[in-house]
Amino acid sequence: MITDISVNKPAPMVVGKRLGMFNAASDVKRTIKDLEAGKPVLITAFYSNGLLLLKELHLYLSKKIPNESFQEQRDYRAQYHKLSNLILIEIVANKLIVKKAPSIGWLEKLYPDTANFLLTFPQVQGLNSAWQWFKNGITIPVLRNKVHPYYGTYFPTRFDHLILLDNWLKRYEGTKKSAIDVGVGSGVLSFLMIKHGFQKVFATDTNPNAIIGLKEFMGETKLSRKxxxxxxxxFGAWHKPSELIVFNPPWLPESSDIENLDEAIYYNETLFPAFFEAAKKRLLPNGKLLVVFSNLAQITGVTKEHPVEKELANGGRFKLEKCLKKSVKSASDKTKREQHWRAAEEVELWVLINI
Structure with missing residues (x-):
């Protein structure tokens, strides 16, 4: 049942001790030293003061930490995350009390009974961005309609892998009675299968926000019945075998030197063995198992091991029908990160058959 799950949201903070204050007249270098010493800082006066401090923090870290290799970028982001989340901002009656702050609908939606509390400035930025995406919707090239991702729910910002899957589904000639989407996120893969004629899609996610958000988005429409x-x-509660299983897992193995791992980006060592074992039981004879993946971890030197290749070599559960690949578009000129490996990156659609 969906009714018993609670939304995942930033925990409201109430700090008993006196906080350091930051505004446009504050000493930036001293403030950053305080952050490095683990002392939280409260943004006062204007919302833009928070943006100013984050900008100065980026400049400080860029001089201190190289930001060129893939690993260096990981280190940089980890340090930025640690320090920036000591920068706080106050909310009263579902509004940011600093001047010229954005109006964020999530504050009322997620905290209806919380009157006065603090959040970190990056959390507020995330809530603001998420509200704009939710309110305005996101255009996905392979779908007819926009998706409206709920707060804290993964949605694709790159589309090469979706184009691969869309093209495969156009040519799929098997039965379309049912399919399973493992890790539904904002629903893009499920909507794609429904677009291509699947009568019923059973979808799961470990993120309650994905389930709550899709339930709210679909309401009582015809889509909610499909x-x-x-x-x-x-696979959650779904045990009945299906003719098609689709899995778009994280593309990078987790690393012990990264705090607050995002499960939509990083996978642990048990994910793929557990998935393939469970998928074998839930796929009809000669059913198709689709794994959407990338060579990102290999070309960036994070690992030499490919989890799908490993399963095919050692698992004895599936045989390879085909592996479709598509080169990734070059990084935007606007990106500040060094992404020279993008020229060698390929997204992959692995089509496996139950044996």
């Missing part, structure tokens, strides 16, 4: 949701790990 997409059935379950809050659970891997």
């Amino acid at each position: 997409l059935e949701l379950n809050f659970g790990n891997l």
Whole structure:
């Protein structure tokens, strides 16, 4: 059942001790030293003062930490995350009390009974961006309609892998009675399968916000009768075998030197073995298992091991029908990160058959 899950949201803070204050007249260098010493700082006067401090923090870290290799970028982001989340901002009656702050609908939606509390400035930025995406919707090239991702829910910002899957589904000639989407996120893969004629899609996610958001988005529409949701790990409550299983897992193995790992980006060592074992039981004979992946971890030197290749070599559960690949578009000129490896990056659609 979906009714018993609670939304995942930033925990409101109440700080008992006196906080350091930051505004446009504050000493930036001293403030950053305070952050490095673990002392929280409260943004006062104008919202733009928070943006100013974050900008200065970026400048400081760029001089201190190289930001060129893939690993260096990881280190940079980890340090930025640690320090920036000591920068706080106050909310009263669902509004930011600093001047010229954005109006963020999530504050009322997620904290209806919380009157006066603090959040970190990056959390507020995230809530603001998420509200704009939710309110205005996101255009996905392979879908007819926009998606409206709920707060804290993964949605694609790159589309090469979706184009691969869309093209495969156009040519798919098997039965379309049911399919399973493992890790539904904002629903893009499920909507794609429904667009291509699947009568019923069973979808799961370990993120309650994904389930809550899709349930709210679909309401009582016809779409809600075609997409059935379950809050659970891997296949959750779905045990009945299907003719098609689709899995778009994280593309990078987790690393012990990164705090607050994002499960939409990083996978642990048990994910793929557990997935393939469970998928074998839920795929009809000669059913198709689609794994959407990338060579990103290999070309950036994070690992030499490819989890799908490893399963095919050692698992004895599936055989390879085909692996479709598509080169990734070059990074935007606007990106500040060094992404020279993008020229060698390929997204992959692995089509496996149950044996």
